[in-house]
Amino acid sequence: MKALQGVEGQVEWCERPAPACDVGQIRVRVAAAGLNRADLLQRAGLYPSPAGSSDVLGLECSGVVSEVGAGSAWQVGDRVCCLLAGGGMAEEVVVDARHALPVPQGLSLAEAAALPEVYATAWLNLFQLAGLKPGEKVLLHAGASGVGSAAIQLCKAFGSPCWVSVGSTERLAYCTGLGAQGGALRGENLASLRDFAPFDVILDPVGANYAELNLELLARDGRWVNIGLMGGSKAQLDMALLLGKRIQLSGSTLRNRDDEFKAALLSDLGQHVWPLFGEGRLKPQLEQSFAAKDVQAAFAALASNQVAGKVVLLIDESLV
Missing domain, CATH: 3.90.180.10 (Medium-chain alcohol dehydrogenases, catalytic domain)
Incomplete structure (x- = not known):
């Protein structure tokens, strides 16, 4: 063959x-x-x-x-x-x-x-590992990706409002068309995600570059699932903030x-x-x-x- x-x-x-x-x-x-x-x-x-x-x-x-x-x-x-x-x-x-x-x-x-790959990834990490519940707020980095596209639709279908980070205004419009509430553009105003915080769950395929911001944006008892390293593998974290917010940080592969x-x-x-x-x-x-x-x-x-x-x-x- x-x-x-x-x-x-x-x-x-x-x-x-x-x-x-x-x-x-x-x-x-x-x-x-x-x-x-x-x-x-x-x-x-x-x-x-x-x-x-x-x-x-x-x-x-x-x-x-x-x-x-x-x-x-x-x-x-x-x-x-x-x-x-x-x-x-x-x-x-x-x-x-x-x-x-x-x-x-x-x-x-x-x-x-x-x-199969994108829906399995989104379902595993949002609903099985993070235990996402209806009404909880979600942040999806790389929201216009295959996994992001699946995750937006799943969040909408199961009653959890979600926001995204993306690379362009066109991709942000694509995500809101699928059901995202809004979001921010990386490299320009990613910090504007603070306007939508705190988030109960963050799904992140980027890694190190977003680690500090993720910790800031998460709610108390928030769940942060890292599924990729597009932005690097080494980051410094304020462990006192991690403990104080009782954050659950998970690394996940399928x-x-x-x-x-x-x-x-x-x-x-x-x-x-x-x-x-x-x-x-x-x-x-x-x-x-x-x-x-x-x-x-x-x-x-x-x-x-x-x-x-x-x-x-x-x-x-x-x-x-």
Whole structure:
């Protein structure tokens, strides 16, 4: 099968043997794969796949089940979208059957490829780790990203007002269109977030650059979940303020979680989140899709930081 590798800062299609489909697994003929920042890091050699997982790029994909291992309830021909530790950018992928969800009613396979990673990340960190409750105020840094786009919609759907930090007035308008109450522009008036504080929960993929401000903006008993380091890994914090406010600071990753954890997370998503797509309360934010031959352009689009929402690579256009 053809599969996409990161090689010395570039991506290239190569031939790989098709993986075997074992007990409890399904084989999926891939229609489309979502792009994520982890793919950019892996391409650059900075984020290798976890031990035992595929080194092929791609943390989420959609497609059609083509083989079912013993013990799985899926059927050949089912339309699914999958959360992966790697391997999604290939003609086919074998995945733990519990890590797949049905394509929501009314969505295309291209749209479905933009869902698993970002909704799993947003749900895990806001609702499971931070314990977000209706009415609590949320700050989402990088609000126009794929995760941010999902998080805004989830906050709206479950009754928690949210604000964002973004890079431009256009991206702020995009976020308010999805349901954010407002926000601030990084590099200009990020401190204006004080006008909306205090926040009960902050979801932050930036890291060090925002650490001091996050601590200031959080309410007493606030929860701060850090999911990325785009702004650096080392920061100084006023620990007296952290203690005085009883702040809970959590570091969170999803890719290297074990199969049981991901299975439980996907089950929770299927129960609480997936029905909202059918009701029209959640919508995939697919900004750009690229043919497989245009993979370099797809990665460049994501790396530009100008995308609001998601970029998807179309692996098999006959399916989408």
